[in-house]
Amino acid sequence: MEKLIYTIYFFFYVRYNPFNPTQPARPDFFVGREPEITEFEKVLVQTAHGSPMNLAITGNRGMGKTSLLVKLEQLAKEKKALVLRMSNYEDNINDIPEFCDYVSSNLKREILSRKPLGEQFDQLQKWASTFKPTIEWKEISLSVERTQVIQEVFRQRLLKLWKELGNDFDCAVILIDEAESLEKVKGILTFIREVFQRIESEAKYSIVLAGKFNFTERMSESFSPLNRFFPCHRLTALDESSMRKYILQRLATVNVGIDESAIKHVIKNSEGHPYVLVAICYLLFDSLNENENHITQDVVVRAKEKIAHRLGQDFFSPMFHPLSPKAKEIIVSIAKSAKTTEFSFKNAVDWLKLPRNYVSPYIKELLRKGVLDKPERGRYKIFHTLFLEYLAGKENSE
Secondary structure, three states: OHHHHHHHHHHHHOOOOOOOOOOOOOHHHOOOOHHHHHHHHHHHHHHHOOOOOOEEEEOOOOOOHHHHHHHHHHHHHHOOEEEEEEOOOHHHOOOHHHHHHHHHHHHHHHHHHHOOOOHHHHHHHHHHHOOOOOOOOOOOOOHHHHHHHHHHHHHHHHHHHHHHHOOOOOEEEEEEOOHHHHHHOOOHHHHHHHHHHHOOOOOOEEEEEEEOOOHHHHHHHHOOHHHHHOOEEEOOOOOHHHHHHHHHHHHHOOOOEEOHHHHHHHHHHHOOOHHHHHHHHHHHHHOOOOOOOEEOHHHHHHHHHHHHHHHHHHHHHHHHOOOOHHHHHHHHHHHHHOOOOEEEHHHHHHHHOOOHHHHHHHHHHHHHOOOEEEEEOOEEEEOOHHHHHHHHOOOOOO
């Protein structure tokens, strides 16, 4: 009986929090990113008219890449495109043949799920039963020959898939989240470019890659034509108007108000970083008492310690702890010396009292792990003020 009473209390009296930092934004509450959405709409039009285009989206951790892909998926489906959104695929792709199998089988699954029932569906099932799931390549001796064979087999698969869906869809869009994880497979980005470039006159496929900020920098270092095949858009901070719209939209769904001073606090402290924005809003809402339906400055003060603790635990710590011990020591020392998030390489060398050639590899590691941004040559930026405060509060020996 007590369990039943608790269950009834939980469902009727525990308030629903409209903010969720653990999930990408729902398309109907998505705000901002107008330039990227406009560019994607151009890509869709071009691809649907037989002139396929592709896109790369970059941004540090928590900048909303996955949320944007979810929004692009919705837009593509509205424009009569077949969409395959790849995420959490790392354990299934260890080499190029596994990538080909993964894309082929999941495109096939999407086609089967969207085809109308009846004769067309029966025909497609017969076709699917003859679809060989694995590329046999391991007995081919020469690596160059092996790559050419895999390219040709994958190309034929994609053309066969397009033939099956071409009458029902204007184009096919492949959205690849966390695309930097593909780089563990040697040569895969070049492989993707070569395969899809060869079929662009026969099939209407578009690819959107989304990865961390330094993804396209490494991509251009390995093979510059990749940047022309995947024009890059870097996600920057949300503007004040977009943040305000998001906060008010979400609170309106639960009939909770917010003071202007509280809105300004959220905007200032989030610095337009999508994850930090949502996390702060979640914790502010969570700090409301049962009888409160308005977020005031008192609620902001009440939530301050909780926000610092949860951001440190859930967001900053997972960024800091994977760093090498020396990189940790260096970024903590920089944070303790810096008065703002921005500093120069010369500043870092002076603060650390270490040789330039010793500091440089660790600065590169911090860039690679998304701890630092590089706004211009010789200048760096700790990605968020709250992260700077988190680092400055640490002991150098941690």
